[in-house]
Amino acid sequence: MTAEQPVPDVRTPRAPLGSSPQHLLATLLGEYLDSADADLPSAAVIAMLREFGVTEPSARAALSRLVKRGLIATRGDTRPPVYHLTPTAIARHRSRMRHFLTFGAQPPPWTGDWVLVSYSIPSAGQAARHVVRRALAGLGFVGLYDSVWIRPGVDAAPVRAELAALLHPVVGARWSVLHARFDEEAGPHGPAAAYDLAGLAAGYAAFVARFAPLRAAARRGTVDPATALVARTSAMDFWRRFADTDPDLPAHLLPQPWPRGQARETFLDVHSRLGALARSRLIEVTAPHWPDAARWITHFDAPGDPDRPGPAGGPRRTC
The missing domain is CATH 3.30.70.240 (Alpha-Beta Plaits)
Incomplete structure (x- = not known):
């Protein structure tokens, strides 16, 4: 695996998108907030999650669980409560986003070890x-x-x-x-046989098929901000599973043609083209509860420098 782990661990929820409001909230915070200075009202979080069909009680429960996991913290003792990302969580988010957005860009150096x-x-x-x-x-x-x-x-x-x-x-x-x-690394009894590479390839092909219509619509400029927010989050959630489970084996151990490159292009196109639209929708739904929303909400982007993706819009990066 190639995931970066240079920061202290935060027990980030890993349940599938849609079945776990806390996982969804962690995804949104990682994608669209990048400063511990931002004061995030609970009402803004509730409005944010409402876009995904999450009820207010479930949103409040998600907030509480993320506080317990160290991902966010309360600011003072105001009522209703105000939250902020912890510096450790921000460092974790940045590392993870770099991993997701650079995964598959370059073949890994291979020593046979x-x-x-x-x-x-x-x-x-x-x-x-x-x-x-x-x-x-x-x-x-x-x-x-x-x-x-x-x-x-x-x-x-x-x-x-x-x-x-x-x-x-x-x-x-x-x-x-x-x-x-392995003496016969690429043979039928070599290490690649331990992996379900056929299943992984099918997953990449399914990803391309699922998001190809969205990619085409994004290129035409026909995706509205509300759709962009939900669709972009869904694409990230699917892609991050590949980035966390694909062993990133060298080409000589993979069946050919290997569909990851096409899946990566599809993901990056959707992710980059819908970023500004998704950000605008988040600002729109949270601003009534959070006047500073436009100042703090950002979105991660890769195309400027694929090796050093970072936030676009919003504040300068601080901890």
Whole structure:
């Protein structure tokens, strides 16, 4: 995986868009706010989420949960409450947005190195086995065989620490973390066979098919601001799943033709062309509750410098 992780972790919700108001709110805050100085009234958040069919009670619950997760904080003790992004959350947002907007732009440098994990857990440790598998998947590993997991790269420190924390208390558990190279890397028994590359390719093709009409409408200039806000957020939500789950394998391990490039072009076209429209809609719906909305609401953009995407409009970046 190539996600950047240079900042302290914030437990950002990861539920699918539409089923989790807190995930939706985290997405919107990451896309359209970039300063800890902005005072965000709760009424503005409620208006923002109403655009996506989220009710007021659900919006308030989402706010409360994001406060508990450290993504936002209350400003003083006013009633109704006023919120702001935390500096840690802003740093996290910027790093994540760079990852989403640059993912797939350049082929990764390839050395042929893999991190391999092998473990043995007694039959009585079924619960621990499930937890270990989930943790490995969260670290970007995939099962090569039953208890052998791999991921490209050389950084073994995170998985080594995770396995020690999870398995040290389990009586009889054993595990090893190794650096490996495959003699027949591109063969049918090589590491690529562990991935569902056909499923990933189908996902990219489905993304292109789903958003091609929106891309065409955006190019014609026929998308209204309300539609732009919802559609752009949906495109980002789908794309971020690819950026977080695609192992970014080198070309010689991928089936050809590989559809990620077309999907990336589709995403960036939609995301960039609808950015200003989506921002204007957010300002329109929040301004009655937040007079400073136009000052603080921004939107991330990639085309100016694909390697250094950043906010367009709104305030200068501060923490």
